[in-house]
């Protein structure tokens with residue numbers, strides 16, 4: 458994995474992205490709670506693929522599933538992102554779920570470049586760029602560039618700035 462510091466740093470960026478989008482769309486019932494929740498969930502989600510695979514409820518804290526399998530499954534996280542995005546503004550649970558999915562995907566992106574790779578669809582795929590912990594700065598910088606880009610697009614142009622997201626919206 459990328460170092461946990463890197464996962465946290467990119468997690469904040471994921472939280473910002475989620476919060477910006479939720480703020481623009483309206484996060485359901487009490488509006489700014491949705492924004493806040495999506496941010497917090499984004500930060501939590503960014504480390505989730507790693508802590509979800511640890512049996513933290515047991516003493517031994519062993520992995521109950523193999524590292525980087527199910528919890529790092531790209532389709533699962535994308536599905537959560539799409540479904541929660543669809544329900545934004547319709548359900549109070551959508552905002553935190555959306556934030557969580559943003560965080561989870563950010564985690565996958567951070568893990569992707571190192572040799573173990575990420576199982577996006579079926580088999581693990583790696584960009585094979587560097588070993589764990591190396592070049593964290595690049596990963597973190599890229600995540601913040603993404604946050605800046607999305608934030609700016611969303612604020613300047615509304616959801617029209619991100620047409621691919623608009624397609625996912627409920628009518």
Ligand SMILES: [Zn+2]
Nearest residue numbers: 458506507568
């Ligand atoms: Zn990981």
